[in-house]
Amino acid sequence: MPIVSITRIVRFNAAHRVYNPAWDDARNASTFGKCNNPNWHGHNYVLEVTVEGEVDPETGFVVNLADVKRVAERELVDVIDHKNLNLDVPFMTGTIPTTENLVLACWRILAPAVAPARLAKLKLWETENQYVEYTGR
Amino acid sequence: MPIVSITRIVRFNAAHRVYNPAWDDARNASTFGKCNNPNWHGHNYVLEVTVEGEVDPETGFVVNLADVKRVAERELVDVIDHKNLNLDVPFMTGTIPTTENLVLACWRILAPAVAPARLAKLKLWETENQYVEYTGR
Amino acid sequence: MPIVSITRIVRFNAAHRVYNPAWDDARNASTFGKCNNPNWHGHNYVLEVTVEGEVDPETGFVVNLADVKRVAERELVDVIDHKNLNLDVPFMTGTIPTTENLVLACWRILAPAVAPARLAKLKLWETENQYVEYTGR
Amino acid sequence: MPIVSITRIVRFNAAHRVYNPAWDDARNASTFGKCNNPNWHGHNYVLEVTVEGEVDPETGFVVNLADVKRVAERELVDVIDHKNLNLDVPFMTGTIPTTENLVLACWRILAPAVAPARLAKLKLWETENQYVEYTGR
Amino acid sequence: MPIVSITRIVRFNAAHRVYNPAWDDARNASTFGKCNNPNWHGHNYVLEVTVEGEVDPETGFVVNLADVKRVAERELVDVIDHKNLNLDVPFMTGTIPTTENLVLACWRILAPAVAPARLAKLKLWETENQYVEYTGR
Amino acid sequence: MPIVSITRIVRFNAAHRVYNPAWDDARNASTFGKCNNPNWHGHNYVLEVTVEGEVDPETGFVVNLADVKRVAERELVDVIDHKNLNLDVPFMTGTIPTTENLVLACWRILAPAVAPARLAKLKLWETENQYVEYTGR
Numbered sequence: 001m002p003i004v005s006i007t008r009i010v011r012f013n014a015a016h017r018v019y020n021p022a023w024d025d026a027r028n029a030s031t032f033g034k035c036n037n038p039n040w041h042g043h044n045y046v047l048e049v050t051v052e053g054e055v056d057p058e059t060g061f062v063v064n065l066a067d068v069k070r071v072a073e074r075e076l077v078d079v080i081d082h083k084n085l086n087l088d089v090p091f092m093t094g095t096i097p098t099t100e101n102l103v104l105a106c107w108r109i110l111a112p113a114v115a116p117a118r119l120a121k122l123k124l125w126e127t128e129n130q131y132v133e134y135t136g137r
Numbered sequence: 138m139p140i141v142s143i144t145r146i147v148r149f150n151a152a153h154r155v156y157n158p159a160w161d162d163a164r165n166a167s168t169f170g171k172c173n174n175p176n177w178h179g180h181n182y183v184l185e186v187t188v189e190g191e192v193d194p195e196t197g198f199v200v201n202l203a204d205v206k207r208v209a210e211r212e213l214v215d216v217i218d219h220k221n222l223n224l225d226v227p228f229m230t231g232t233i234p235t236t237e238n239l240v241l242a243c244w245r246i247l248a249p250a251v252a253p254a255r256l257a258k259l260k261l262w263e264t265e266n267q268y269v270e271y272t273g274r
Numbered sequence: 275m276p277i278v279s280i281t282r283i284v285r286f287n288a289a290h291r292v293y294n295p296a297w298d299d300a301r302n303a304s305t306f307g308k309c310n311n312p313n314w315h316g317h318n319y320v321l322e323v324t325v326e327g328e329v330d331p332e333t334g335f336v337v338n339l340a341d342v343k344r345v346a347e348r349e350l351v352d353v354i355d356h357k358n359l360n361l362d363v364p365f366m367t368g369t370i371p372t373t374e375n376l377v378l379a380c381w382r383i384l385a386p387a388v389a390p391a392r393l394a395k396l397k398l399w400e401t402e403n404q405y406v407e408y409t410g411r
Numbered sequence: 412m413p414i415v416s417i418t419r420i421v422r423f424n425a426a427h428r429v430y431n432p433a434w435d436d437a438r439n440a441s442t443f444g445k446c447n448n449p450n451w452h453g454h455n456y457v458l459e460v461t462v463e464g465e466v467d468p469e470t471g472f473v474v475n476l477a478d479v480k481r482v483a484e485r486e487l488v489d490v491i492d493h494k495n496l497n498l499d500v501p502f503m504t505g506t507i508p509t510t511e512n513l514v515l516a517c518w519r520i521l522a523p524a525v526a527p528a529r530l531a532k533l534k535l536w537e538t539e540n541q542y543v544e545y546t547g548r
Numbered sequence: 549m550p551i552v553s554i555t556r557i558v559r560f561n562a563a564h565r566v567y568n569p570a571w572d573d574a575r576n577a578s579t580f581g582k583c584n585n586p587n588w589h590g591h592n593y594v595l596e597v598t599v600e601g602e603v604d605p606e607t608g609f610v611v612n613l614a615d616v617k618r619v620a621e622r623e624l625v626d627v628i629d630h631k632n633l634n635l636d637v638p639f640m641t642g643t644i645p646t647t648e649n650l651v652l653a654c655w656r657i658l659a660p661a662v663a664p665a666r667l668a669k670l671k672l673w674e675t676e677n678q679y680v681e682y683t684g685r
Numbered sequence: 686m687p688i689v690s691i692t693r694i695v696r697f698n699a700a701h702r703v704y705n706p707a708w709d710d711a712r713n714a715s716t717f718g719k720c721n722n723p724n725w726h727g728h729n730y731v732l733e734v735t736v737e738g739e740v741d742p743e744t745g746f747v748v749n750l751a752d753v754k755r756v757a758e759r760e761l762v763d764v765i766d767h768k769n770l771n772l773d774v775p776f777m778t779g780t781i782p783t784t785e786n787l788v789l790a791c792w793r794i795l796a797p798a799v800a801p802a803r804l805a806k807l808k809l810w811e812t813e814n815q816y817v818e819y820t821g822r
Contacts, residue, residue: 042453180318370608590727
């Protein structure tokens with residue numbers, strides 16, 4: 001049976017500050033540059049959620065994408081959207097809110113939540129010029 | 138010799154209705170929701186056709202992409218564009234016209250048609266928020 | 275007081291057939307071409323709804339755009355999305371469902387519905403290569 | 412002599428909170444909803460800067476767009492990018508940082524700064540689904 | 549009768565060099581910068597062609613957009629696409645090929661060619677960050 | 686430790702002519718069509734540079750993307766942008782400037798230049814309808 005992947009895109013916007021609290025200001029400034037602004041800055045994030053599997057002959061679906069959307073909105077968008085990644089998002093507490101760490105946190109939440117669908121890839125855009133991808137490796 | 142993939146994007150728009158004729162109306166409605174509308178609805182589809190291979194030192198091409206475009210237009214766009222996937226497209230007859238089934242049908246047609254180029258991936262967008270991918274697995 | 279315009283984008287997809295029932299098949303075919311397909315075709319429509327006015331010093335808003343979005347979704351998206359423009363949409367009955375006629379119908383519905391906000395412009399995309407605009411002239 | 416307009420797009424991202432400090436929490440919450448989050452949220456803003464005038468026959472330019480870009484970056488992007496609109500941006504102090512108020516502030520700064528080029532329009536996107544426009548009226 | 553505008557987008561790519569042959573190299577370099585490269589550079593141009601008029605009650609069209617597309621392709625795209633604006637395009641001979649001058653030349657050609665449709669606006673993108681607009685003023 | 690990939694997008698525009706100097710004109714014309722125009726044509730290229738690795742727990746970064754951007758701009762954009770691929774770009778000398786050959790040349794330059802970051806993929810868009818990808822295979 002052929003394996004098809006299917007992707008739903010969700011969006012949220014949030015504030016964050018990228019810095020390591022164990023470092024002094026000079027090291028934070030030289031490492032993180034503008035992203036270290038103490039009063040925060042923010043982004044419109046775009047998250048592509050990809051699941052994969054065989055196509056069910058009764059529905060023509062790998063999975064009902066409406067379910068994937070509902071799970072992604074309940075578990076991620078409702079928690080992150082219009083929030084501060086450093087202060088307001090429980091699953092990011094104690095984590096430097098880079099795009100890399102955010103995509104890993106999203107994976108840990110979504111992978112079990114979309115089961116039995118199999119999460120195959122997350123692609124997270126921070127700006128229209130940069131994105132990260134994670135496939136569970 | 139390095140292996141490069143090269144992609145051409147083609148577009149078509151079509152009407153469809155997603156339902157299983159073996160089911161009653163209630164089950165179709167609960168499974169397919171708005172996509173089950175009896176009078177059809179439609180989309181602007183975007184199909185990314187990826188072939189791969191070694192680069193020919195005489196042309197600098199993996200394949201002449203104009204040929205891939207011509208094949209994709211003749212075999213797919215001319216058959217699907219401004220048509221009804223359930224009623225007008227011979228290669229979808231008897232198939233629930235989900236994006237998953239449509240991408241598999243496109244693969245079965247394109248893989249031999251682009252030979253000797255090797256079809257590597259199809260990515261089919263149904264809306265700007267969802268797409269499927271198939272790599273022949 | 276300065277006049278600012280503010281725009282909210284909404285999306286819907288629908289099937290339609292462009293033809294004049296008063297004409298014979300040959301004239302419909304020569305005038306409307308592929309858009310005249312008897313079994314319908316469809317599009318992902320994108321509608322930009324622009325209202326304008328003075329900025330309220332208490333809110334910093336011309337109008338609460340959440341209200342514009344709610345009205346546009348209730349009056350237009352819920353009625354058109356995943357529907358057939360010829361058969362399912364009451365406000366298009368008896369009208370050739372071109373993009374021009376659709377934008378005029380949307381204006382007639384939205385202009386009173388967004389009041390007291392002043393509808394300034396509608397821009398309706400049928401495909402990523404064509405759109406119509408109407409400003410109430 | 413014909414009048415042509417020419418537009419340069421610049422981008423910045425910033426955090427903000429939309430609220431009226433003269434109001435109590437309940438009124439702020441009911442008016443501004445998610446945008447009132449006390450710990451901020453943020454956006455990737457896109458600003459289209461349009462100037463207009465006659466085409467200089469010696470250069471073929473209305474204005475050297477590199478100059479417009481340099482001015483917009485110095486006066487706006489360098490001040491706003493990776494900053495907090497409420498706390499870090501002098502020209503927004505005491506202003507509710509809605510998109511409407513931000514575009515008016517950008518106009519007040521850019522109109523004299525691009526002279527003798529004539530500022531004709533600013534279009535400011537807050538998300539890919541909403542934008543404001545101002546033409547100096 | 550309401551006036552609606554309708555737009556068709558066409559695309560072409562071309563090489564050019566922006567310089568004034570009456571000037572010496574130093575003045576060309578300081579005015580035109582990188583665009584003055586003697587061995588040319590190039591762009592993917594996007595042209596939005598807008599016509600306007602009343603909606604014909606028999607067709608629901610302002611104009612058959614397929615006709616506008618055909619005219620724009622015959623008069624502009626076939627002449628410019630994959631060409632050198634300075635050397636290969638007759639209607640640009642003796643003109644500095646800035647985006648401003650190119651949009652004016654396109655207007656002079658299209659305005660009579662789309663008649664009796666009334667050309668209302670041309671918007672020409674040179675890169676995704678800059679564009680010019682002309683409305684016949 | 687999980688492996689994340691991270692991508693930075695850079696842009697440049699350039700002129701080129703696709704032809705094989707060892708062939709006669711007729712064979713060049715029939716193979717390369719419009720791309721063989723002797724007076725050049727050009728494109729706005731978009732290059733997605735993807736590196737991958739483990740996430741550093743001290744920074745939350747796979748790599749500081751600002752460094753990747755700086756390297757890509759210094760090694761590629763500054764050399765190609767507003768230039769002629771056939772005449773002005775040393776690393777393309779003697780190579781047919783197809784998108785395939787250009788992406789391979791970019792890989793040879795970037796792979797060592799981004800070290801110790803591991804270059805994982807390059808995706809190069811020539812127009813919005815076609816792109817090539819290379820992963821070092």
